[in-house]
Amino acid sequence: MSPNHPQNRRVFLKQLGSLGLLTTLPASLPAAALPASPNLTPAAKNRAPLAPNAFYPLPLAHIKPTGWLRDQLTLQANSLSGHLDETWPDVGPNSGWLGGSGESWERGPYYLDGLIPLAWQLEDARLIAKAQKFIDWTLNSQAPSGLFGPATNDDWWPRMVMLKAITQYYEHSLPTKEDPRVLPLMARYFAYQLAELPKRPLRDWGKFRWQDNALSVLWLYNRTGDPRLLDLVRLLHTQGYDWVAEFANFPYKERITAEYLKLDQDQGLKDLALATHGVNNGQALKSGPVWSLLSGSSADRNGTENMLAALDRYHGLPNGMFSCDEHLAGPNPSQGSEFCTVVEAMFSLEQALAITGSPALGDRLEQLAFNALPGTLADDMWSHQYNQQPNQVECSLLHKPWTTDGPESNLFGLEPNFGCCTANFHQGWPKFSASLFMASPGIDGQVNGQIEGQVEGQLNGQLEGLAALAYAPCQVNTTLRDTPIHLTQQTNYPFSGAIRITVSPAAPLSFPLSLRIPAWAAGATLSVNGQPQPAPAPGTFAKITRLWKSGDRVELTLPMEPRLVPGFHGSVSIHRGPLLFSFPIGESWVKLRDRGLTADWQIFPTQPWNYALAATTPKEISTHVGDLGPLPFSARHAPVHLQLQARKLPAWRAEDGVANPLPQSPVTSTEPLETITLIPYAAAKLRISAFPQLQQTT
Numbered sequence: 001m002s003p004n005h006p007q008n009r010r011v012f013l014k015q016l017g018s019l020g021l022l023t024t025l026p027a028s029l030p031a032a033a034l035p036a037s038p039n040l041t042p043a044a045k046n047r048a049p050l051a052p053n054a055f056y057p058l059p060l061a062h063i064k065p066t067g068w069l070r071d072q073l074t075l076q077a078n079s080l081s082g083h084l085d086e087t088w089p090d091v092g093p094n095s096g097w098l099g100g101s102g103e104s105w106e107r108g109p110y111y112l113d114g115l116i117p118l119a120w121q122l123e124d125a126r127l128i129a130k131a132q133k134f135i136d137w138t139l140n141s142q143a144p145s146g147l148f149g150p151a152t153n154d155d156w157w158p159r160m161v162m163l164k165a166i167t168q169y170y171e172h173s174l175p176t177k178e179d180p181r182v183l184p185l186m187a188r189y190f191a192y193q194l195a196e197l198p199k200r201p202l203r204d205w206g207k208f209r210w211q212d213n214a215l216s217v218l219w220l221y222n223r224t225g226d227p228r229l230l231d232l233v234r235l236l237h238t239q240g241y242d243w244v245a246e247f248a249n250f251p252y253k254e255r256i257t258a259e260y261l262k263l264d265q266d267q268g269l270k271d272l273a274l275a276t277h278g279v280n281n282g283q284a285l286k287s288g289p290v291w292s293l294l295s296g297s298s299a300d301r302n303g304t305e306n307m308l309a310a311l312d313r314y315h316g317l318p319n320g321m322f323s324c325d326e327h328l329a330g331p332n333p334s335q336g337s338e339f340c341t342v343v344e345a346m347f348s349l350e351q352a353l354a355i356t357g358s359p360a361l362g363d364r365l366e367q368l369a370f371n372a373l374p375g376t377l378a379d380d381m382w383s384h385q386y387n388q389q390p391n392q393v394e395c396s397l398l399h400k401p402w403t404t405d406g407p408e409s410n411l412f413g414l415e416p417n418f419g420c421c422t423a424n425f426h427q428g429w430p431k432f433s434a435s436l437f438m439a440s441p442g443i444d445g446q447v448n449g450q451i452e453g454q455v456e457g458q459l460n461g462q463l464e465g466l467a468a469l470a471y472a473p474c475q476v477n478t479t480l481r482d483t484p485i486h487l488t489q490q491t492n493y494p495f496s497g498a499i500r501i502t503v504s505p506a507a508p509l510s511f512p513l514s515l516r517i518p519a520w521a522a523g524a525t526l527s528v529n530g531q532p533q534p535a536p537a538p539g540t541f542a543k544i545t546r547l548w549k550s551g552d553r554v555e556l557t558l559p560m561e562p563r564l565v566p567g568f569h570g571s572v573s574i575h576r577g578p579l580l581f582s583f584p585i586g587e588s589w590v591k592l593r594d595r596g597l598t599a600d601w602q603i604f605p606t607q608p609w610n611y612a613l614a615a616t617t618p619k620e621i622s623t624h625v626g627d628l629g630p631l632p633f634s635a636r637h638a639p640v641h642l643q644l645q646a647r648k649l650p651a652w653r654a655e656d657g658v659a660n661p662l663p664q665s666p667v668t669s670t671e672p673l674e675t676i677t678l679i680p681y682a683a684a685k686l687r688i689s690a691f692p693q694l695q696q697t698t
């Protein structure tokens, strides 16, 4: 259902009421809401001979969302994510991952990969019970050979996903009930893989997604130190697709068509189709950094940034995504990006950021989390798209701009086009929440930034610290050198640039706190207990090393001036902080069909959208900031509006529900000057995000 449809608004408001979301919530829970536990297990570090990470993910139970982020996860738990098994047979009681005769490939594992962090982040007993059924079946499914999972399907690929799911389960269940079945199952399965892969090598999806397998092997190696696990990582790399080599000389610079791929001659499983496949590219963003842990190569370590540079250049869109509908589709903002690619790219960025410590990857992670992720979901999170477009003027069956996807791809529904995204989207918010803070080795030179305060000499080089990799309200309960630390982050970011972090160690403790300063944040300010600190440099981690005492307060203010960013055909997009802003086109939601607990929807525009912008500088944009409402990524509750002047451009039209490619800017128009209002991208389900620019008349 959609709240934008009048018939559903009453139901939707009732749902919100039952969630307690109709009243304005505080930006964060009280600082003492979760007491620090003395039994917390610290993050696992890389064992020799692996290269060190810049940051180590905290055990997932150590970090919890608060404020608007907790509301978002709660909404997710109470909508399709929390009820999918009740309405979609592919993850229902007959799933092969529950021992049934139903779907036995990737859909069960995909669902668990998001359901587990969602359930345990919220400590939601109902969702934990749902996840536990799949986990228990999986952990008890191992054959004497070492293979686990549905016996009817021995594909390597779905097991790569389930391994990610059960490693999260293991970390989430700490410290109270570390499940003793997890590590032995993984050890036996990896021994099976090491023996079996030479006879039955990686193929198609598994070949192009080998790094997701390697990630779990490295996770186990850091806990057991068994050197045969490194042999397995080397074998996976040898059999897997070499993404770093492809992007060293990137060949796919044009929109990839079905004719180019000769899709009529196979099922899209040839290397050419798989190398240009959006989700494969999203998953591969971490490929170089993951392999760099063993190779030690800087080319591998920089692999994510090299991939992003090429994808941005030839297929980049203003929402931070690359086009992929289903294959790389060029820079026209009327092309789409698949939802699976958004959440897989986010997970890759979280992993690559931990390994490399590159602050630019945190900028990109926020850009996807605050724009492309909520932009693909209906406000009530009961329906989603397969493909989203930055310039999305209609979501209907008429709509066929996709390079290889079907006509339902940008409808909002249960499983538009194909059900992979229905199974896979759940990981987006909860893994983002779990990645806001990580542990840092605290070794000088590993993290760029400034050092302030005194470090005790004998501890220098050994200190462990904490790092804020992305910003959203949350709290952390962890330990550093056996001292429990409670930390809260209170903020309305990304809608506001004011961030307050309160640090409360159980006893005074020296450690570095590193804060990512986004590249766009020129003029950011930083203070500790009201004392101004040196101005932090954009595009770095600012590091504050001091003797922290309970209640110490760090205030970070990131400037939120609007920015004009150039794009396709001389167009311009408006950004403010990590948010992209769009012109919201009036929407008419029309139900196509009921789908069990939910429905499939078309959306038709109710007003013109073909505006060209007169503004050329931030000074010509006025900003209006209101209170943070219950659903900040919805049009009705969008807390920030931007206003600027524009003229309609009659020559720029839509055909079959698709905005024609933007005319080359600058453009001219004799239509009257109007003031238009932009809202955050994700709040506008029909929208213009890349605008032509008017010729200046002076």
Ligand SMILES: [Zn+2]
Residues within 6 Å of the ligand: 338, 339, 340, 341, 419, 420, 421, 422, 424
């Ligand atoms: Zn998908």
